[in-house]
C-alpha cells in the first residue's frame with residue numbers, strides 16, 4: 130500500500146473540510162492543490178452548511194460515508210467534520226499537522242467570522258490543538274487559481290509549524306476580486322449588511338420569513354481585512370480563541386455587584 134512507504138510516512142497529514150459541502154468546487158480544488166504538499170484527508174459536510182457557525186450535532190447520530198480514497202462525507206456541520214476527522218481513529222493515518230477549511234464560495238471578512246461555518250471548522254481544529262486556517266473567495270472567482278495561492282500559504286504554514294511545533298495558530302484568509310495585488314496581514318474589519326426581515330406568504334396563505342439582505346458595505350478601516358479586500362489584496366488575519374475582554378471588567382463589576390476574581 131502506497132500509504133506505508135517510508136517516503137509517504139514522512140508526509141504531513143492535512144485535514145481538509147468546508148461548509149459548502151462535499152460536492153463544492155472550492156473543496157475539490159483546495160484538496161487537489163494541497164495533495165502536492167501533504168497527505169490530504171477530506172471530511173466535509175454531506176450538504177451545504179453555510180452560516181452554520183460552530184454548531185455541533187449532539188442530538189442525533191451522524192452518518193459517515195466513504196466517497197473515495199481519503200474522502201469522507203458526514204451528514205453534519207463543519208465543526209462536526211473536524212471533530213470527527215481529529216478523533217475518529219480510522220480516518221487520518223497520523224495525527225493531522227493542519228486543518229484547512231474552504232475554499233468557501235463567498236467572502237468571510239470581519240464580523241463574518243462569527244457566522245461562518247468555514248471559519249468555525251478551522252476554529253474547531255485550533256480548539257483540538259491543530260494549527261488551522263480558513264480560505265474564502267468571492268463566489269465568482271476561479272477556485273483553482275485561488276487554490277494554487279492557498280497551497281503556497283499552506284506550505285509556509287507547514288514550515289512555520291516545523292519551527293513552532295507546540296504553537297496552535299488560527300488564520301482567516303480571504304482572496305479579493307479579480308487581479309491580486311499582493312498579500313497583507315490584517316485585523317478584522319466590519320461588514321455592514323443590508324439587514325432585513327422580509328415577510329412573505331406561501332400559496333396556502335401562511336406567513337414565512339427571509340432574513341439577511343443581499344448587500345454589504347465596508348466602512349473605511351485601514352489595516353483590516355475588509356480594506357485589503359477592497360484594495361485587491363489577499364488578507365491573512367490571525368484569530369484568537371479567547372473572547373475575554375478586560376475592558377469590560379468595570380461594567381461587569383457593576384452588574385455583578387462583585388469585584389473581579391483574583
Ligand code: MN
Nearest residue numbers: 148149179233
Ligand atoms: Mn459556505
